[in-house]
Amino acid sequence: MSAREIPFNRPYVTGRELSYVAEAHRNGQLAGNGPFTRRCQAWLEERIGCYKALLTHSCTAALEMAATLCEVQAGDEVILPSFTFVSTANAFVARGATPVFVDIRPDTLNLDGELVVEAISERTKVIVPVHYAGVGCDLTPYQAIARERGIFVVEDAAHSILATDEGRSLGSIGDLAAFSFHETKNLSSGQGGALAINDERLAARAEIIWQKGTNRSDFCRGAVDQYTWIDQGSSYLPGEIPAAFLSAQMEExxxxxxxxxxxxxxxxxxxxxxxxxxxxxxxxxxxxxxxxxxxxxxxxxxxxxxxxxxxxxxxxxxxxxxxxxxxxxxxxxxxxxxxxxxxxxxxxxxxxxxxxxxxxxxxxxxxxxxxxxxxxxxxxxx
CATH class of the missing domain: 3.90.1150.10 (Aspartate Aminotransferase, domain 1)
Known part of the structure; x- marks a missing residue:
């Protein structure tokens, strides 16, 4: 950095990242779901309080997994703020859903809960509150209605690692939550993300979607003697090198x-x-x-x-x-x-x-x- 320049962002390193990357290489497992992946996921489960956490290669990937888990399809509507990053909408548009844009509050810059209630229709499948700048979006105006009508709540918690609202960790409130570990975020692996699963009924399928639609996770645990194609999915699992880098960040x-x-x-x-x-x-x-x-x-x-x-x-x-x-x-x-x-x-x-x-x-x-x-x-x- 030039002495005369102050950039908007400069990624932070703890000093242990490269040694952990070298350790991942020595472990001989670079394709992911190794010791560092499991360490990061356990940290997320403990600190967020979610039922299960799965590392992904981006927050976008986590949102895409959420859209699949919510069985979003053509004709469905997804309520979200217009004041958000494109991935919040893209994950659902890719599955044929219509984004329904609702205005934000002038104070927190988060979704206006009363307007969300007014926007709910028979086609509403998912509500996606965004916790802007790590300040919790108030879900209380529509949580009961969502539960009653079977509408999923997916928190876009890209900004929100270790943030809380009224003592609750952001990312632990909805059915699912997506986190980002992009280089601009508080904790970073360069590019990275995670899906937090708070409804345990979604956990088994989430692992299948995460592993390209196969039951490979069960195979790795010894629950089956071979793995095969079970469901739709994609390559959402990151490699061990970014997980090793992220692990050092989580320690601090x-x-x-x-x-x-x-x-x-x-x-x-x-x-x-x-x-x-x-x-x-x-x-x-x-x-x-x-x-x-x-x-x-x-x-x-x-x-x-x-x-x-x-x-x-x-x-x-x-x-x-x-x-x-x-x-x-x-x-x-x-x-x-x-x-x-x-x-x-x-x-x-x-x-x-x-x-x-x-x-x-x-x-x-x-x-x-x-x-x-x-x-x-x-x-x-x-």
Whole structure:
């Protein structure tokens, strides 16, 4: 990293990753489902509290597995926010379902539960709450209805490792949950993900789907003397090398979260004055939310201000970025999905949201970032 550049993200390493990768090589099992895969899955089951966890090669893969487990098919509808990454919709669109986009709340930027209830129809098969920035999405308005009507709840917990809401781990609340270990996430294997299974009735089939539609897991446990094609599935199991890398990250997960929270709190404290002057809005974190400091974002007054500050910070050597382009405004979103009412909050938030750099090691550089943000608004006021 140049002395004059502060990137938006820089992947963190604990120092043990390469030794674990070498150990995986010495073990002679690189194709996955070896000791490191099992170690990571056991960690997830303990820390999240899910019935079973399966590592995948991405969060997208975990969402695709969830769509198969929910038996999504043509004619079904899946309720989700438009303010999310494309994979949240793609996993279900690929199986013929129609994404039904619902607006978000202006405080947490998560699905508006009351609007979800209004959007439920006879065709609703799945509801996909996204826990934006590791802040828990409130599922209570529709959980009982979903249970009563046999609608699956699949948490998109891509941002949410070790985050909680009212003491519950995000990823342990719905029937299924998908996590990401992309290099931009709090814990990383470069590319990676996991499916958390909270309904034990889905666990056996999940393993089959995970193993290309075969009962290979039973074979490896000695439960059958050969394995064969049982069900639909795909190659969702990652190799042992990314699992070994992730294992080292998991060992320091609490420290990583603690350090990220300290950076987040520094931003939050130092930007309070700009919020009081009306120049920006800091994140709203509800009482009872144990967020994991995945993102620090601010809302500018309008889209023009957001564009100008991104360029101003770029000239200062600081990487700051916007986030999602609402899916309902995209070509594919218009082709495959539909809107449940107006999405005015989504469109407003997406136009004004700015993410500031947050990664382990940025601590001594934070004064530069904060000083540059302050200089931008001093220029505006002048």
């Amino acid at each position: 997960a609490d420290l990583i979260t603690e350090r990220r929270l300290a950076i987040w709190q520094t931003y939050h404290r130092e930007l309070e004055g700009l919020e009081q002057r009306g120049w920006l809005r800091r994140p709203c974190v509800p009482e009872g939310s144990g967020h994991n400091a995945h993102i620090y974002h601010v809302l500018l007054s309008n889209a023009e201000a957001r564009t100008r500050i991104i360029e101003f910070l770029r000239r200062k050597g600081i990487g700051a970025v916007f986030h999602y382009v609402p899916l309902h405004t995209s070509p594919a979103g218009r082709r495959y999905g539909r809107e449940a009412g107006e999405l005015t909050v989504t469109e407003d938030i997406a136009a004004r949201l700015l993410r500031l750099p947050l990664w382990l090691g940025i601590e001594p550089l934070l004064p530069r970032v904060l000083r540059a943000v302050g200089e931008f608004f001093d220029t505006v006021e002048a």
